[in-house]
Amino acid sequence: MANSITTDKPHWTALAAEKKQRQLESIPHEWIVTPPSDSTLDVSAFPETCGLLNAREIEITNTSVDVLLEKLACAAWTAVDVTTAFYKRAIVAHQLVNCLTEIFVDRALARAAELDDYLKTTGQVVGPLHGLPISFKDQLCIKGLETTIGYASWVGQYADENAVLIDILIECGAVPFVRTNVPQTLAWPETFNHVFGRTTNPYNRSLTSGGSSGGEGALVALKGSPLGVGCDLGGSVRIPSAFCGLYGLRPSYGRLPYYGIRGTLDGQDSVLPVLGPMANSVVGIKVFMRAVINTKPWLNDPLAVRKKWDEDEYNLVDHGGSGKNLCFAIMWDDGVVVPHPPIRRSLEIARAALQNAGHKVVDWKPIKHKLLGDITRDIWNAGSAEEYMITTSATGEPLITSMGLDVANVTVASFRPQNDGITAYQLWQLQKLRQKIRKEYLDHWKATASETGTGRPVDAIICPAAPFVATPHGKNRYVDYTAVWNALDYAAAIFPVTTVDSTLDGKAPHAFYNDFDKDVYEMYDPEKFRNAPVCLQLVGRTLEEEAVIRMTEIVDAALLAAK
């Protein structure tokens, strides 16, 4: 990463304006469309009706990852065709929900053309992802491009080399083609910053697309990308996946190579960020994970775990081996904040579908979720204020204190740093306490063997990804339905279940755990959340990515069968 120029640096507003102008110029003029007015909230159908994409391009962009790869491998569709189709749809998506940061059409099409040549000349694909366009959250450095993670202060900092995962995906034959929007500092579950502005939800633009991988969520939901890579520190892959109706995976620490990412809280070695895939099908998640792990990422990233893709684990050898008669545990709430009615209903749908498919369903008893969430925030906040201050003070860029529409006047949300940092010794005491709770939670899980009837502990937990669906902007203020699994380092996947239905999802009064729970309850009104996707989360144990993917497929099939 080239050093920033700290002398003679322009004011942050100038940097942001100049970058935004360059972004605009990077869009081919012929791909500019006339989007619906702001009062049109649901724009999900627009890419197919706007006229920019022809029928074949619509077909290509509606195709799932596995079929795309088959068509590419047999040259039924060229990489240039596929990249062009997704690029056009991505640019349309951007004009609807403002989801992109870096746009580099020529470079992506040149790469696609190389792949086509290779296949034509050799008769072989370059690798298992031959010709597949992949989008990336604005953290994954690509040589020659800027990576601002939403800081105006970092405009003009061009990467000297690719992130390790980018190199691996290129080795696999993929076509990196766009990067996507994030919140300033990344430490928000919504997506807004001073450089690129706000990303909105394609199903209802008055709602957030989530964050911090919110650009990715919105883009994939609009099928502007077949596969996106986000980053998850406390839910940043899963929250936008859930809010945008996608499949998404939060792998365990080190299962995917993280080296070369521009992150937040760099050097924080405790509750670690991880990269994870987001897609419109669970098969996309599987294909991606298997391809990347099969390249042995530990040869190129010192923190990547030396653990092969394990077909036995995918075939659930540690869970009975057949994929039948599994025992799922539903966590109806976390004991802190009760989920809104659509979430409750989705859990009921999942329970019925799984029971119909012959699986057992029990209740999950959460333990110490509040404490886990608090400790995790305290660990992140141990040095975050100093980091943000140093980063933004280079240009005088204001630190954003809310994701709300009226940025200046909204109260600071509860998960912003409240202190000036602590000592290393104090940090160690927090980390020590966290390890103790991780042990308690593991033992708690193991002890469920007595109630499953399978002879095994619960195979997976099914729980909300948030106590609500996509919220109005600035209102997503609770991330512990995802963050606790980061603290425990459990593999977790998001899958879609339904959408908000005002007739089925009326207000449902309940006793409150606390004042915040009451606030969350009072936010609910089915009309406000009209058309929002409702997703759930499936949680396995540490480094159980293969089993989590397989069990998500099983749940997905059960939901489909129950429809």
Add this chain to the structure above:
Amino acid sequence: MANSITTDKPHWTALAAEKKQRQLESIPHEWIVTPPSDSTLDVSAFPETCGLLNAREIEITNTSVDVLLEKLACAAWTAVDVTTAFYKRAIVAHQLVNCLTEIFVDRALARAAELDDYLKTTGQVVGPLHGLPISFKDQLCIKGLETTIGYASWVGQYADENAVLIDILIECGAVPFVRTNVPQTLAWPETFNHVFGRTTNPYNRSLTSGGSSGGEGALVALKGSPLGVGCDLGGSVRIPSAFCGLYGLRPSYGRLPYYGIRGTLDGQDSVLPVLGPMANSVVGIKVFMRAVINTKPWLNDPLAVRKKWDEDEYNLVDHGGSGKNLCFAIMWDDGVVVPHPPIRRSLEIARAALQNAGHKVVDWKPIKHKLLGDITRDIWNAGSAEEYMITTSATGEPLITSMGLDVANVTVASFRPQNDGITAYQLWQLQKLRQKIRKEYLDHWKATASETGTGRPVDAIICPAAPFVATPHGKNRYVDYTAVWNALDYAAAIFPVTTVDSTLDGKAPHAFYNDFDKDVYEMYDPEKFRNAPVCLQLVGRTLEEEAVIRMTEIVDAALLAAK
């Protein structure tokens, strides 16, 4: 772990004296021997000549782990016989080199008797380590016993439960039978504390047994235990293994379960301590690692890596697959401190033996070892001074500032904390720099593929474990030959090569890298190190335990063949 009583706590001298008295009373009177006078430096033959052990007990205690397990499994030797034999020899060893802390004969023999009954009744062994006595460094909590890690302040703190590894080994059929001495704070490469005093080297009692697992090193060297478990944060398994002529393994973070250990710098989540086996044969190391990993320790320790024991990796599938034509790289020195002549000679012996066995040997070029060592110390020292102060201030116990014979008058050694701690943000910056160097080192290793002639990068590095053999007490002041591999999280094994020979190992002047290098050179005099074992270290990459064990077997066989 029960809380310490902070009110009405006796003075530390009273606590230490009372504990030492209890230790003395725990030794069966009939096992008290008359050890040679202090002027007898080499006491390694004494256990077999002192008359306490009969011929069968001598045979048992001279038997390697694999054969012991066979004899136990077929009931040729009972667990009570084997435990009694090792216990007697351990107690003799203790009277020679002061290596034990907790002694619990009745409990161990009762456990052994249970195992014998089980085998007799069922015809089956309890597990793969049936009847094997195992000794433990004074960090691995055993229910009902104290774990002081050399702090007088912690006398009287009894464990409420076993460390996870203890439970696993019991499940495997092992017999925990003694615990062994450590330095106060654990953060020294020698072994001395205010409670139990100093452990000396069985081959020359004027020399240290190393540390911090120095009690374990001395005990196993005297064959008072067939297998010991130490803990390695910066070399604490490998240094005593090397100084005492043993095989020892430093696994990667999380390969063995660490939960339930009383450690130092608890909550420090960056450069992590790991448990590791120490034995008189490499097969002992293998048997132990395979048995423990096959119990799936990740089900009981949230930090244990979900990675099965991999026979393919043991069979070197990633290293050509045959165990032949490997390429080893010898690191003659680390660019900071030049090793003493016996170490140099042992590297030459290893090179010749490997070449004779048909392997290729190239030179290893160390990069940034000084920086890695410095960063690692800075990370540990970020909060260590505060931890030590809080622990010792409970009773007024003085913090030991040297491992020298005259504790009060020796200068503070260079690796003691020099500061009062840093902030969490400052710690993150150190950790970030360390990750960058880990990446550089991994790339450096990968790039050796161009010089090996095998098509692969170097298969393993062979290097000193320290720039010297066991030093006089208080003189072991350089641990970076081991600590850099902790910082890089590379799996590393110790194996014996030769012993110091005054005719072959005369002084050998050389240019000095720096003043410290000169100091180390000037410490050398072959007479001073008479009879000391000379060991080397074999280093593989992260989570390559299986391959490191196999390659150590290959080197060991080559050395034997060359004798």
